[in-house]
Structures are given as structure tokens and as C-alpha cells.
Amino acid sequence: MIGCDLTQLDDFTLNLLTNDEVLEVSQDSLGKQASRVAKDGLAEVWVKSLADGALAVGLFNRGILPATVRVDLAKLGLAGAASVRDLWRQKDLGESRGVLQAEVPRHGCVLVRVSGKP
Numbered sequence: 001m002i003g004c005d006l007t008q009l010d011d012f013t014l015n016l017l018t019n020d021e022v023l024e025v026s027q028d029s030l031g032k033q034a035s036r037v038a039k040d041g042l043a044e045v046w047v048k049s050l051a052d053g054a055l056a057v058g059l060f061n062r063g064i065l066p067a068t069v070r071v072d073l074a075k076l077g078l079a080g081a082a083s084v085r086d087l088w089r090q091k092d093l094g095e096s097r098g099v100l101q102a103e104v105p106r107h108g109c110v111l112v113r114v115s116g117k118p
Contacts, residue, residue, distance in 0.1 A: 021087045022111065025056040034058065038071045043104075045071040054115040056087070061104035070101035073116065082116030 002017065009017070025048065034048035034056070042063035048056040055076055059069040073082055073096065084093040084100065088111055102110040 016088075019088070019090070021085075021090055021113070025050065025087065025111075025113070028056075037075050043067055043069040045069065045075075047076055050113075054113050057100065057112050057114050059100075059102050059104055059110040059112070061106060061108050064106050066103060066105050066108075068101055069104045069110070070099050072099055073097075073114075076100070076114065077118050078114070078116040080117055082114045085113045087111045087113055 028048070028050045030049060030051040032049045034046045036044055037047050038045040042061065044060040044062065046058040046060065050056060055078075057071075057076065059071070061067045061069055073079070076082075081095045081097045082100070084096050085091070086093055093112070096114075100112070100114065102112070104110050
């Protein structure tokens, strides 16, 4: 639900609301809900299993300053390297080994899709 005049949306907001990759996570056929797998102060990591075996991972910063949010790939059930894609920016970020981390703006979230071997 969105409560604004749709004819007045700027490009950023329109892209945010129509981002196919984020909508695919929301509408994934597996129907799993995300759960928190890590919390460190004001940083949290939430994970949702997807039908194709990948994971949607939200790295949240609830603080008032930018922060590095990280989680061990083992906590996500992954061993070795994992392929990472930024869903907001629709951009491949390459491989992560051992730890997944991102710089997250204040009160922000980085949403990534992670594919690897259990």
C-alpha cells in the first residue's frame, strides 16, 4: 500500500516501488518469512530462503550514524564463497568469502541476494 499521489512520484520512488528483483523476493513461491540471524547493538541481519536455493539478506542499521554491518556466511548456512547481488541497485557485487558485510547508512538497509553452497 502506498499513500501518495502516484502521478507525482519522482524517478527514485518509482524505481523503488517497481524494482523487479525486490518484488521477486516479496513474491517468492517458497513463501518463507525472513528471520533474524544476527544482532550486534543497533545492527541486525535478517534472512529469507528463496525457492531457487538463494537467500535474500537484509543488513539493517538502526543507528543514527552509518555503520558496517556484517555476518558470517556460516550463520547463513553457507560454506566457501558466495555470489552477492545488491537488489536495490540491481548490481552484482562479486563473491564474498567467510563474511558478508556492507556499509549501511543511518536508519538504512542493504538488501542482497546471496547464492552459495551449503
